[in-house]
Amino acid sequence: MNKNNKVPLYLQLVDDLIRKIEDNTYEENEKLPSERELCEIYNMSRITVRNALQELDRDGYIYKLHGKGTFVSTKTYKQNLVNLYNFTDEMKKINKTPHTIVLSFKTIKVDKRYADKLQIEPGQEAYEIKRLRMADNDPFIYETSYLPKYKFPGLTKEELEEMPMYTVFNEKYGIGVSKATEQFRATGLRKEEAKYLKDDSNQPAMLIKRYAYDEKDLIEYTVSIISGQKYYYTVELT
Secondary structure (H helix, E strand, C coil): CCCCCCCCHHHHHHHHHHHHHHCCCCCCCCECCCHHHHHHHHCCCHHHHHHHHHHHHHCCCEEEECCCEEEECCCCCCCCCCCCCCHHHHHHHCCCCEEEEEEEEEEEECCHHHHHHHCCCCCCEEEEEEEEEEECCEEEEEEEEEEEHHHCCCCCHHHHHHCCHHHHHHHHHCCCCCEEEEEEEEEECCHHHHHHHCCCCCCEEEEEEEEEEECCEEEEEEEEEEECCCCCCCCCCC
16 A cells, blocks of 8 residues: 555555455455454554445445454346436426535546546546435435546536536537446445435435446446435336
């Protein structure tokens, strides 16, 4: 671990543990070293190790068993869902007024983990956008979106405050979402998420990862957090 690196230590630890999981140093369902042991192995504080493990858990690389420890997850399976979901349109269908608050908007240089997700090279620039999606002034979804900057040069926070993101894509850049892949899993609310969603930390929530494409080109990776009390998903089978 390089303490002089601009990448936070907990993300360096995340990347190192992912490498060991992917090369089978730690195999599926194998118990990982405890937090205390990881602190000693990597010479890191308990909070740094805990943040890294939370990130790995959220990304589905590990799972925890109460009283037993932390284990490497088995490979997850994706289910294709019918119809593209659009928050603005769906809220209007149920007679709610949608509104989006842009909490933060910045340009970042992506590390390998996000570069792989965005299909770009490490070190390339992307927009990181955090938004709070509202329905009738009730906080509904906490979203963090990553967009490859080369696809949307000149994108501004003000544009996303005035129009839905996909409308900006279409009208300013001539880019539309032709397909999307979504992954759903249970999680717990983190402190910042709970604050904006007006809920308690560690309350059950739904985590949704969306990969949106314009034909074959990936144009958006978004992580959405929805309070478990405000969300359920229905799949109709025929």
